[in-house]
Amino acid sequence: MLITIRLFARLREIAGASELRREIAEGATAGTAWEQLIVEFPAMAGYTTAVSCAVNEEYARFGAALGEGDEVAFLPPVSGG
Amino acid sequence: MTVEDPRYRVTPQPLDASEAAALVSTSGSGAVVTFLGLVRDHNLGRRVLWLDYEAFEPLARKAFAQIGDEAAGRWPSVRLAIHHRVGRVAIGEASVAIAAASPHRAEAFAASRFAIERIKQIAPIWKHEHFEGGEVWIEGATADPDDRAACEAAFERACS
Numbered sequence: 001m002l003i004t005i006r007l008f009a010r011l012r013e014i015a016g017a018s019e020l021r022r023e024i025a026e027g028a029t030a031g032t033a034w035e036q037l038i039v040e041f042p043a044m045a046g047y048t049t050a051v052s053c054a055v056n057e058e059y060a061r062f063g064a065a066l067g068e069g070d071e072v073a074f075l076p077p078v079s080g081g
Numbered sequence: 082m083t084v085e086d087p088r089y090r091v092t093p094q095p096l097d098a099s100e101a102a103a104l105v106s107t108s109g110s111g112a113v114v115t116f117l118g119l120v121r122d123h124n125l126g127r128r129v130l131w132l133d134y135e136a137f138e139p140l141a142r143k144a145f146a147q148i149g150d151e152a153a154g155r156w157p158s159v160r161l162a163i164h165h166r167v168g169r170v171a172i173g174e175a176s177v178a179i180a181a182a183s184p185h186r187a188e189a190f191a192a193s194r195f196a197i198e199r200i201k202q203i204a205p206i207w208k209h210e211h212f213e214g215g216e217v218w219i220e221g222a223t224a225d226p227d228d229r230a231a232c233e234a235a236f237e238r239a240c241s
Binding site: 006008009010012013050051052054057058059073075076077078079080081 | 118134135136137139140141143165176177197200201202203204205206207208209218219220221222223224225226227
């Protein structure tokens with residue numbers, strides 16, 4: 001199934017894009033999508049213990065199931081304010 | 082789709098504390114505390130030239146609304162507005178404006194402090210610091226809006 005991956009800040013720079021469309025296996029979770037992403041971009045691997053995720057513009061857990069057309073966003077540690 | 086709440090805003094435009102205050106004060110308000118977070122010219126020994134802010138805007142607005150709800154849970158009479166700038170922000174300009182209104186001053190002061198602490202914990206916003214000799218993404222907290230201990234820590238700082 002096809003999903004959209006949104007990336008921000010340093011993660012966006014590593015990928016060279018703020019948005020990626022990727023095929024992912026049926027039954028995949030946000031965590032699966034992250035694992036697939038760090039294979040493609042090994043420089044992101046160091047973020048594994050610090051990254052947060054959101055599915056369809058809501059904060060989510062890495063165990064959250066993804067469906068066709070879903071958007072998963074990966075968020076490096078935040079620094080607003 | 083719900084209409085966007087003007088109290089929770091992400092904008093490339095300069096921020097105006099009095100505008101934020103006007104969004105939360107009512108005839109029952111006895112106090113409005115406004116807070117401006119400014120871009121300063123130094124950080125960790127570096128001479129800062131400007132900051133570029135990036136946000137995941139729809140999620141940032143939701144995070145602001147969550148902060149407003151959390152504040153109202155603690156101080157039911159408090160109304161909050163949170164406006165955050167994105168894009169390039171010059172030294173001395175405001176990156177964030179918070180207004181907290183309540184019938185009495187203590188809650189308004191506490192809620193404004195709580196809001197800025199909580200923004201730094203859970204708002205999906207990133208500052209890209211441009212300093213003399215380079216640039217760096219500032220990475221602070223791993224955002225987890227369900228982390229109750231972090232929320233309690235923010236309340237504690239607000240009330241100390």
